[in-house]
Amino acid sequence: MKRILMSSASVILVAGAAHATTLEDVRARGELVCGVTQGVPGFSNPDDQGDWSGFDVDVCRAVAAAVLDDADAVRYVPLSNTERFTALQSGEVDLLSRTTTRTLNRDTALGLNFAPVMFYDGQGFMVRESLGATSAAELDGATVCVSSGSTSELNLADYFNANGMEYRPVRFERADEVLAAYDAGRCDVYTSDTSGLAARRLVMANPDEHVMLPELISKEPLAPAVRHGDDQWFDIVTWVVYALIGAEEMGVTSENIAEMSADGSPDVQRLLGSGEDTTGEWMGLENDWAAKAIGAVGNYGELWARHLGPDTPLEIERGLNALYTDGGIQYAMPIK
Secondary structure, X not given: OHHHHHHHHHHHHHHHHHOOOHHHHHHHHOOEEEEEOOOEOOOEEEOOOOOEEOHHHHHHHHHHHHHHOOOOOEEEEEOOOOOHHHHHHHOOOOXXXXXXXXXXXXXXXXXXXXXXXXXXXXXXXXXXXXXXXXXXXXXXXXXXXXXXXXXXXXXXXXXXXXXXXOEXXXXXXXXXXXXXXXXXXXXXXXXXXXXXXXXXXXXXXXXXXXXXXXXXXXXXXXXXXXXXXXXHHHHHHHHHHHHHHHHHHXXXXXXXXXXXXXXXXXXXXXXXXXXXXXXXXXXXXXXXXHHHHXXXXXXXXXXXXXXXXXXXXXXXXXXXXXXXXXXXXXXXXXXX
């Protein structure tokens, strides 16, 4: 019996050793496969040539730069709310960077690991100005367009039930179907994360006819996600995000990397791989992994300004997403 048990254990060890890690798969393939939305301006959206850009897309590009030294070595897979988790669990995608809320269920029962939060958001409501509503408390009896398989669907039910109000949900799997239904007048209300509502209002037939109600009915911490079971890959994605946030804290930008690498503080040199610490080796990467990521997409503040900030159509304020030194809660763990 003892000999059989040892043999079985040996088989398990050999099988485990033979299983390629996500990092090995990505390197062998020569590209990162990244799950994104089916099109949300500012976050992940393709242009007429099929080239993707956005806040979440730049997370994919930063990881590809750190791992493959090529931010363009990414294949984007647009996924609906109901497709996204299966695609990640099954290995169809290596990384999910898709306006996804971190929750207990997703972090445990669905077998996901979430990297640090990239966007602290909350669910809100958008209505036509002609409806005359100034508060969500006035929506009793409304017809509400919502994405199926999203946290928005559950939050919607919780809010109306808690406030003793009636509503009729109109559910769609695809975000563009929800938008089209609301824009066509099939619903009185459109509910989603406020960032998503702001983005989708831009592509409506008459954007100025729609207003956001003041209430936020949930917390929606949006973060990239990977599969359970590969700690090395989880570490890589986690610390790439921290590197982008940490770079903003330290004043490192995509433009001044060479100068900061040579003359920066010890913390800056650790971040950029120009000091004596072997931070990259700890994750199976080159020591300038963070410099590659920052050089490709910029620091967190640069991402925000480029895709979401006051000089973009979205004009989203940083709010909670400002650095902790500026009154927000974005805070990078020490890279050392």
